Amino acid sequence: MPAPNKRFADFASAVADIPDGATIMIGGFGAGTPHNLIKALYEHGARDLTLILNAAGTGRDPGPGPAHVTPSTLIEARRVRKAIMAFTASTHPSRTTPVEELQEAGEMEAELVPQGTLAERIRAGGAGIPAFYTPTAVGTELAEGKEHRVFNGRTYLLYEALTADYAFVRARNADEFGNLVFRRAERNFNPLMAMAARCTIVETEEIVPIGALDPDHIHTPGIYVSRIVQIPPDGIFHITRGAAGGAGQQGR
Amino acid sequence: MATQEKTRLTRDLMAARIAAEFQDGWIVNLGVGMPTMCSDFLPADRFIVLHSENGLIGYGRNATVEEATPYVVNAGTFPVLLQPFASIVHHADAFAVIRSGRLDVGVLGAYEVGANGDLANWKTSREKKGGGIGGAMDIAACAQRIFVLMEHTTRDGKPRLLERCNLPITAAGVVKLVMTDLGLFEPDGEGFTARELAPGFSLEEVQALTGAPLRAAAGLREVQIG
Numbered sequence: 185m186p187a188p189n190k191r192f193a194d195f196a197s198a199v200a201d202i203p204d205g206a207t208i209m210i211g212g213f214g215a216g217t218p219h220n221l222i223k224a225l226y227e228h229g230a231r232d233l234t235l236i237l238n239a240a241g242t243g244r245d246p247g248p249g250p251a252h253v254t255p256s257t258l259i260e261a262r263r264v265r266k267a268i269m270a271f272t273a274s275t276h277p278s279r280t281t282p283v284e285e286l287q288e289a290g291e292m293e294a295e296l297v298p299q300g301t302l303a304e305r306i307r308a309g310g311a312g313i314p315a316f317y318t319p320t321a322v323g324t325e326l327a328e329g330k331e332h333r334v335f336n337g338r339t340y341l342l343y344e345a346l347t348a349d350y351a352f353v354r355a356r357n358a359d360e361f362g363n364l365v366f367r368r369a370e371r372n373f374n375p376l377m378a379m380a381a382r383c384t385i386v387e388t389e390e391i392v393p394i395g396a397l398d399p400d401h402i403h404t405p406g407i408y409v410s411r412i413v414q415i416p417p418d419g420i421f422h423i424t425r426g427a428a429g430g431a432g433q434q435g436r
Numbered sequence: 437m438a439t440q441e442k443t444r445l446t447r448d449l450m451a452a453r454i455a456a457e458f459q460d461g462w463i464v465n466l467g468v469g470m471p472t473m474c475s476d477f478l479p480a481d482r483f484i485v486l487h488s489e490n491g492l493i494g495y496g497r498n499a500t501v502e503e504a505t506p507y508v509v510n511a512g513t514f515p516v517l518l519q520p521f522a523s524i525v526h527h528a529d530a531f532a533v534i535r536s537g538r539l540d541v542g543v544l545g546a547y548e549v550g551a552n553g554d555l556a557n558w559k560t561s562r563e564k565k566g567g568g569i570g571g572a573m574d575i576a577a578c579a580q581r582i583f584v585l586m587e588h589t590t591r592d593g594k595p596r597l598l599e600r601c602n603l604p605i606t607a608a609g610v611v612k613l614v615m616t617d618l619g620l621f622e623p624d625g626e627g628f629t630a631r632e633l634a635p636g637f638s639l640e641e642v643q644a645l646t647g648a649p650l651r652a653a654a655g656l657r658e659v660q661i662g
Contacts, residue, residue, distance in 0.1 A: 272566035298574050307528035324604065369507055371527075
């Protein structure tokens with residue numbers, strides 16, 4: 185019996201069953217953000233969502249292409265009940281983010297987690313580990329109310345693992361079974377989230393037949409992947425800048 | 437009497453000076469903002485491995501517009517180039533490098549540094565609910581040492597080097613060296629020891645812009661690279 189083909193025809197059908205109140209992990213860290221799935225979720229209309237992600241990105245303008253739809257777009261549209269993330273404020277203190285505004289107004293909940301702890305909570309969630317200790321944030325305001333424990337003379341904090349109903353992942357390549365290969369820094373949170381969700385949905389630049397990927401070179405095994413969607417040519421975009429320029433340009 | 441024109445150090449000079457502290461064989465993480473500029477000023481006679489939270493192990497200088505790809509970016513999401521010895525890991529493994537103490541130094545930006553080595557760089561007021569922690573708390577808590585790269589004073593002229601931080605801290609007692617646009621300083625418990633000062637600035641002038649006692653290190657000199 186052949187392996188199942190997990191290919192979905194389009195993004196809308198891949199996100200169609202996401203209910204209100206779902207918890208969704210969204211990959212990406214500057215690179216590797218599944219913008220096409222985020223855009224489909226925005227158009228799908230699910231509300232009261234819990235998002236687990238590094239940062240919400242800049243939104244404020246849904247714009248013409250998927251590049252302009254970010255988690256921040258969902259947040260501004262009041263579709264997010266809670267976000268668990270490593271940045272609720274901008275790295276530029278002069279700018280205010282929609283998360284900050286809604287959190288101050290009491291309209292949404294935001295849990296701020298140090299980035300390494302966030303990554304490890306997701307990894308633990310995918311690895312069947314309920315909680316772990318980390319030295320990060322000891323002595324800071326984030327440690328208040330957390331269980332402290334000393335190992336070998338050093339103090340650690342207990343953090344619980346994270347899992348989700350869905351994960352949105354972006355990969356360079358997938359085969360039809362959902363084996364994934366990531367490119368460079370696009371990997372980031374994507375393989376962790378793929379393992380920590382009950383339903384992992386992947387957008388990928390290229391879907392190849394089963395057997396075309398070398399098993400030694402697969403980053404995420406297909407057993408963790410439920411759905412794959414090929415990104416159409418106009419959905420492949422990357423915002424690029426470089427030294428002695430800085431203006432955005434689009435390309436592959 | 438004409439007063440001599442004095443200028444604070446440029447950001448390039450600050451980045452180059454702190455990068456000159458990197459020792460041969462070090463694994464170095466450069467934080468978002470000014471610290472990422474250090475990748476353009478690595479000492480040519482030393483082997484340095486630059487590590488980024490997003491999983492790059494062994495990147496180099498910033499890419500030009502022609503060289504840039506959208507998928508090789510540093511922690512500030514700016515395009516960089518990979519070294520020939522580079523490897524890529526996922527986010528949890530990138531922080532395994534950090535948490536296991538393998539970073540020889542983390543270079544971070546800051547809002548405030550205390551004389552006790554406390555670092556404050558994630559929240560701009562105690563009252564605000566939100567903040568931008570990113571990877572800074574993991575790096576500050578777990579790297580072998582922390583160097584800070586920041587302006588000596590706030591936009592309205594208030595000192596950032598203080599006896600104790602006013603803002604919520606990122607980690608306690610971790611800062612070993614602070615490079616500002618007025619010089620190079622070490623937190624010494626009661627205040628700061630000035631190792632180098634920006635050209636033309638006296639210890640008294642810099643003391644007036646510092647919120648803790650400033651003393652001169654033996655061999656205090658003008659800022660020098662190399």
